[in-house]
Amino acid sequence: MRIVILGAGQVGASVAESLVSENNDITVVDSDHERLAQLHDRLDLQTVVGNAAYPSVLASAGLDDADLLIAVTQSDQTNLVACKVAHSVFNVPARIARLRARDFLDSEKLLSTENFAVDYALCPEQVITEYIARLVDFPEALQVLNFAGGRLVLVGVHAYAGGPLVGSPIKEMRSHLPPEIDGRIAAIYRRDGAITPTGETVIEDGDEVFLLAAEEHIRAVMRELRRSLEPVRRVMIAGGGNIGLRVAQALESKCQVKVIEVERRRAEFVATNLKSALILSGDATDEELLQQEAIDEMDLFLALTNDDEDNIMAGSLAKRMGCKRVVALINRRAYAELVQGGPIDIAISPAQISIGRLLTYVRRGDVAQVHSLRRGAAEALEVVAHGDANSSKVVGRRVGELPVIPGAFVAAIVRDLDKSQDVGLLGLAKQKQSGRVVIAHKDVVIQPEDHVIVFCLDKRVVKQVEKMFAVGFHFF
Amino acid sequence: MRRYYPVIRVLSLVILMFGLTMLVPWGLSWATHDGAESAFDEALLLTVGTGLGLWYATRKEKRDLTIRDGFLMVALVWTVLPVYAGLPLMIQLDASFTDAYFEAVSGLTTTGATVFEGLDNLPVSINFWRCQLVWLGGMGLIVLAVAILPLLGIGGRQMFKAEAPGPMKDSKMTPRMAEAAKGLWVVYTLISICCMLGYRWAGMTWLDAIMHMFSTMGLGGFSSHDASFGFFDSPAIELVSIGFMLIAGCNFATHYLVLSGRSLRPYVTDPEAGAFLLVTLGSVVGIAIFLDVHEVYPAFSEALRYSAFNVVSIATTTGYANTDYALWPMFAPLWMLFLSSFATSAGSTGGGIKMIRAIVLYKQVYRELTRAMHPNAVHLVKIGNEVIPPNILFAVLAFGFVYMVCIVSMTLALSFSGLEIITSFSAVVASINNTGPGLGQVGPANNFGGLTDFQTWVCTIAMLLGRLEIFTLLVVITPAFWRK
Numbered sequence: 001m002r003i004v005i006l007g008a009g010q011v012g013a014s015v016a017e018s019l020v021s022e023n024n025d026i027t028v029v030d031s032d033h034e035r036l037a038q039l040h041d042r043l044d045l046q047t048v049v050g051n052a053a054y055p056s057v058l059a060s061a062g063l064d065d066a067d068l069l070i071a072v073t074q075s076d077q078t079n080l081v082a083c084k085v086a087h088s089v090f091n092v093p094a095r096i097a098r099l100r101a102r103d104f105l106d107s108e109k110l111l112s113t114e115n116f117a118v119d120y121a122l123c124p125e126q127v128i129t130e131y132i133a134r135l136v137d138f139p140e141a142l143q144v145l146n147f148a149g150g151r152l153v154l155v156g157v158h159a160y161a162g163g164p165l166v167g168s169p170i171k172e173m174r175s176h177l178p179p180e181i182d183g184r185i186a187a188i189y190r191r192d193g194a195i196t197p198t199g200e201t202v203i204e205d206g207d208e209v210f211l212l213a214a215e216e217h218i219r220a221v222m223r224e225l226r227r228s229l230e231p232v233r234r235v236m237i238a239g240g241g242n243i244g245l246r247v248a249q250a251l252e253s254k255c256q257v258k259v260i261e262v263e264r265r266r267a268e269f270v271a272t273n274l275k276s277a278l279i280l281s282g283d284a285t286d287e288e289l290l291q292q293e294a295i296d297e298m299d300l301f302l303a304l305t306n307d308d309e310d311n312i313m314a315g316s317l318a319k320r321m322g323c324k325r326v327v328a329l330i331n332r333r334a335y336a337e338l339v340q341g342g343p344i345d346i347a348i349s350p351a352q353i354s355i356g357r358l359l360t361y362v363r364r365g366d367v368a369q370v371h372s373l374r375r376g377a378a379e380a381l382e383v384v385a386h387g388d389a390n391s392s393k394v395v396g397r398r399v400g401e402l403p404v405i406p407g408a409f410v411a412a413i414v415r416d417l418d419k420s421q422d423v424g425l426l427g428l429a430k431q432k433q434s435g436r437v438v439i440a441h442k443d444v445v446i447q448p449e450d451h452v453i454v455f456c457l458d459k460r461v462v463k464q465v466e467k468m469f470a471v472g473f474h475f476f
Numbered sequence: 477m478r479r480y481y482p483v484i485r486v487l488s489l490v491i492l493m494f495g496l497t498m499l500v501p502w503g504l505s506w507a508t509h510d511g512a513e514s515a516f517d518e519a520l521l522l523t524v525g526t527g528l529g530l531w532y533a534t535r536k537e538k539r540d541l542t543i544r545d546g547f548l549m550v551a552l553v554w555t556v557l558p559v560y561a562g563l564p565l566m567i568q569l570d571a572s573f574t575d576a577y578f579e580a581v582s583g584l585t586t587t588g589a590t591v592f593e594g595l596d597n598l599p600v601s602i603n604f605w606r607c608q609l610v611w612l613g614g615m616g617l618i619v620l621a622v623a624i625l626p627l628l629g630i631g632g633r634q635m636f637k638a639e640a641p642g643p644m645k646d647s648k649m650t651p652r653m654a655e656a657a658k659g660l661w662v663v664y665t666l667i668s669i670c671c672m673l674g675y676r677w678a679g680m681t682w683l684d685a686i687m688h689m690f691s692t693m694g695l696g697g698f699s700s701h702d703a704s705f706g707f708f709d710s711p712a713i714e715l716v717s718i719g720f721m722l723i724a725g726c727n728f729a730t731h732y733l734v735l736s737g738r739s740l741r742p743y744v745t746d747p748e749a750g751a752f753l754l755v756t757l758g759s760v761v762g763i764a765i766f767l768d769v770h771e772v773y774p775a776f777s778e779a780l781r782y783s784a785f786n787v788v789s790i791a792t793t794t795g796y797a798n799t800d801y802a803l804w805p806m807f808a809p810l811w812m813l814f815l816s817s818f819a820t821s822a823g824s825t826g827g828g829i830k831m832i833r834a835i836v837l838y839k840q841v842y843r844e845l846t847r848a849m850h851p852n853a854v855h856l857v858k859i860g861n862e863v864i865p866p867n868i869l870f871a872v873l874a875f876g877f878v879y880m881v882c883i884v885s886m887t888l889a890l891s892f893s894g895l896e897i898i899t900s901f902s903a904v905v906a907s908i909n910n911t912g913p914g915l916g917q918v919g920p921a922n923n924f925g926g927l928t929d930f931q932t933w934v935c936t937i938a939m940l941l942g943r944l945e946i947f948t949l950l951v952v953i954t955p956a957f958w959r960k
Contacts, residue, residue, distance in 0.1 A: 267854040272863050280852040289852060 583609030588697025614694025642822020697795025795912025827910030
């Protein structure tokens with residue numbers, strides 16, 4: 001596939017990196033020559049210097065015969081114009097834009113084909129905010145991912161001695177749980193190596209375990225591995241940038257929120273946009289300030305500044321001063337691996353999270369959702385099974401009959417997910433997702449339109465999984 | 477002197493316009509032959525005559541009003557017009573200048589305090605004129621002038637702002653000031669018509685309905701009866717009155733947005749409307765329970781009826797009464813007086829410091845407390861989603877301070893003149909909030925007629941200060957204002 005990426009910032013570079021490895025022809029456009037040079041050295045792709053909204057620049061990037069435009073520059077306006085130009089001048093079939101401002105995101109009409117022609121609007125800040133908000137909902141979790149619009153939840157947790165299942169084989173879980181509750185242990189990481197779980201696998205203290213269950217059951221399944229924690233009540237956020245502000249907005253109705261922002265002007269802006277949160281002007285790495293604001297009584301410290309080092313330092317300090325749990329945004333993978341599990345409980349890679357949804361669009365087939373696990377080491381796919389027993393290799397078969405792909409397996413199925421139905425009077429209540437969660441045991445038969453959740457412990461097999469779900473006759 | 481010619485030119489037109497409104501009671505007087513025909517003849521001639529004369533003398537002056545002229549203009553309009561407004565009262569009722577001026581100011585500032593007794597026996601046109609003054613003053617004389625006369629330059633906006641009640645003067649209604657003024661008057665008139673029909677339906681005569689509509693919509697409180705609403709003794713009439721007092725206590729710019737946008741949403745986003753209704757209706761219930769506990773009335777339903785009408789009336793700074801609430805245990809009338817000092821919204825026809833300032837003051841206090849606990853906190857005072865800028869914040873604080881100083885100094889002045897403390901204090905509070913009845917000698921069962929000339933003048937000044945929100949008048953009497 002020929003892909004043109006506009007913007008070589010964090011998101012642009014991560015997208016380029018992910019897609020280059022998947023056998024695509026990629027051109028990156030940016031106005032900064034040096035940034036492009038760095039990218040060019042590292043990855044096998046073409047680069048063009050220039051303003052990404054100009055038709056001449058886009059033409060020299062080969063937009064004429066591109067299959068996909070990914071506009072992820074810093075500027076919403078540039079991205080919008082580039083999509084418009086790509087559609088009207090170059091007839092690019094698919095266009096993705098990164099849009100930050102809610103004003104643009106909220107207007108479907110504005111983004112429709114006859115106007116700015118954005119097929120998919122990506123708001124990294126929003127994606128990261130949702131991700132962090134989920135972590136607040138599940139204080140025990142290292143990672144929380146949604147499938148099928150939130151019907152099915154994947155949670156990564158550390159197993160601790162004392163959880164009923166720790167120290168025993170996985171097949172005993174069935175006897176601990178009430179019959180209506182079912183869950184699946186999808187993956188286990190022990191001392192940085194992946195183990196494909198079977199019924200006989202014994203979970204050890206300190207394992208990182210990925211659990212899959214319907215949303216209403218996930219807490220019960222999690223309790224098998226460790227004791228529950230108190231819900232999060234007090235949160236301190238370091239950094240009132242785009243992400244910090246959004247997270248504070250999402251949390252301030254549920255918890256007591258304190259936001260620390262260095263820049264006075266920005267702090268005032270943040271204060272303008274928050275209702276009940278307390279905004280503090282100061283440095284999050286200032287010990288005295290943290291002391292003054294009772295860091296030791298905080299349930300959660302979120303280090304969300306733009307700077308990896310600041311986040312690590314502030315997070316480490318908060319942890320040492322007695323904060324229960326520390327989550328930090330860390331862009332550099334090396335740093336993340338260095339500190340996660342040490343002073344920082346959870347390191348979040350903004351680029352990895354935000355491009356997951358974007359990758360969904362790029363890949364063929366009917367992939368509804370892609371999530372990276374453990375900073376990209378593994379992937380969980382949500383694929384829709386189309387067709388019937390004749391045209392599809394999966395529909396109508398038992399899970400146990402599917403062709404074996406090493407490193408990949410079906411973990412769960414969400415059935416009858418006809419999007420949503422209105423509940424409550426006059427559509428006032430929020431829409432409730434329907435859909436039944438079926439944990440995939442050997443004898444479950446896949447039916448048409450099932451959403452199938454597939455784990456790929458090895459990223460290289462993702463392609464094969466997609467092919468298996470494609471409708472039609474294929475060889476692989 | 478020449479530099480004041482533009483001011484005088486505009487003033488003359490406002491006097492002329494005001495004089496023409498006298499045609500209504502003049503016509504009524506001739507139609508009913510109530511005996512006040514000649515009084516209105518003379519008053520009309522004098523008012524229109526001086527208006528025309530001043531206009532003729534300054535007609536060649538083309539300079540626009542400056543910002544400074546604007547303040548002077550507002551102060552002049554509000555001090556000069558009562559002289560003309562009082563003319564019919566002086567001529568017909570043989571009242572002293574002090575009393576007539578007081579009565580006229582009381583009407584125009586929508587206070588509703590009266591020095592006259594035996595209202596039921598006054599010529600109907602005189603009562604009509606008193607009530608009409610309330611209605612005109614309610615929405616504002618300058619606003620009316622801006623809406624009708626295409627005559628104001630740069631200073632016009634300043635005048636508009638100087639007269640409009642509330643701390644934040646930039647209306648979001650329409651881009652053009654004259655359009656905004658027209659919009660306000662149209663909405664005011666429309667709601668007034670509804671109010672009149674409501675009173676008629678509830679059982680008043682047409683004349684009573686119009687007069688009480690005037691004083692209800694202006695939140696004034698003048699009545700054509702000594703017993704005020706006690707005269708009618710009708711729960712239906714009281715209910716209509718409560719409804720329209722509450723409507724008039726909200727910002728008319730909000731009513732305008734609701735009517736022009738055909739959506740009730742502006743009421744929800746209006747930061748004051750909710751607080752105003754909550755405080756007022758909460759007090760109604762609270763005082764009803766208080767009265768019931770003290771067994772003032774035999775049944776709770778009765779306590780609720782009297783509490784509802786009198787509390788709403790005083791809280792909205794109207795000043796009607798259907799019973800002598802000064803006889804209730806002291807807490808109730810004091811609480812009502814306290815309510816009147818802040819309950820109504822900016823941009824309403826009510827008085828006091830306005831709900832928005834009360835909210836800002838409260839939030840500022842909360843902010844100081846937060847700052848004491850969290851020295852690094854960045855805490856902004858917000859109303860809804862809007863941040864109050866520091867200059868408005870300081871203006872509100874200064875206003876609160878000056879308001880207190882005015883109350884204290886004028887209370888002292890009244891005690892100095894020999895009044896006892898409850899009367900002096902309540903008279904000043906009732907005047908500066910444009911409420912009307914106070915307690916003691918000036919309570920709902922009595923009136924301001926028993927005061928000496930000096931005391932009457934103190935109350936008159938208090939009413940003007942309250943209506944123009946103090947600063948507009950203070951600015952004009954500072955020496956710096958008159959320096960070249």
